């Protein structure tokens with residue numbers, strides 16, 4: 720797939736096939752995603768890959784009981800080993816450490832898509848429960864759970880605010896940037912829904 724197609728066709732997948740993902744595939748996805756940028760290249764992300772049904776069930780309960788998660792054969796819990804980032808960047812360290820974790824998490828979703836897998840970012844969870852279930856040490860935080868598996872649903876690219884709404888040119892409030900018409904973009908998306 721071309722990068723543009725991977726990027727546009729990545730969607731939050733909440734329905735998965737009952738099919739295991741080979742550990743080699745998970746390893747390759749993690750390896751590629753780890754090329755995400757991080758402040759000072761500190762790479763403070765730590766990942767817990769979960770395939771055990773019992774552990775997934777406990778995690779799902781800690782995610783406000785989002786039952787759909789159980790369809791996913793794999794969870795990847797992105798943890799934040801923030802201490803070194805805080806040492807380096809002081810007040811900004813905590814923010815950077817979370818931004819770094821977000822980078823690898825988004826990378827995981829894109830690389831997964833490129834490998835023919837669906838994923839969903841899960842941010843709604845009880846941090847202390849996740850910490851207890853996975854025995855995560857006190858000096859790091861679970862930040863994000865990524866569900867992973869073969870998609871059982873087909874989704875077209877989701878709609879986004881138009882670039883003209885989210886962008887200013889040279890100074891706040893100036894809308895003179897020459898974006899293409901949004902209608903053209905909508906027509907293109909509707910005409911060409913992406914496959915799984």
Ligand SMILES: Cc1cc2nc3c(=O)[nH]c(=O)nc-3n(C[C@H](O)[C@H](O)[C@H](O)COP(=O)(O)O)c2cc1C
Nearest residue numbers: 729730731732733782785839840841842843844877
């Ligand atoms: C910080 C964050 C937290 C999220 N938490 C959840 C979640 O707990 N459960 C869920 O089903 N989706 C969650 N999502 C997925 C969003 O709902 C989804 O990305 C958004 O609706 C856009 O849809 P798309 O990913 O298909 O483009 C989260 C996404 C982000 C970035």
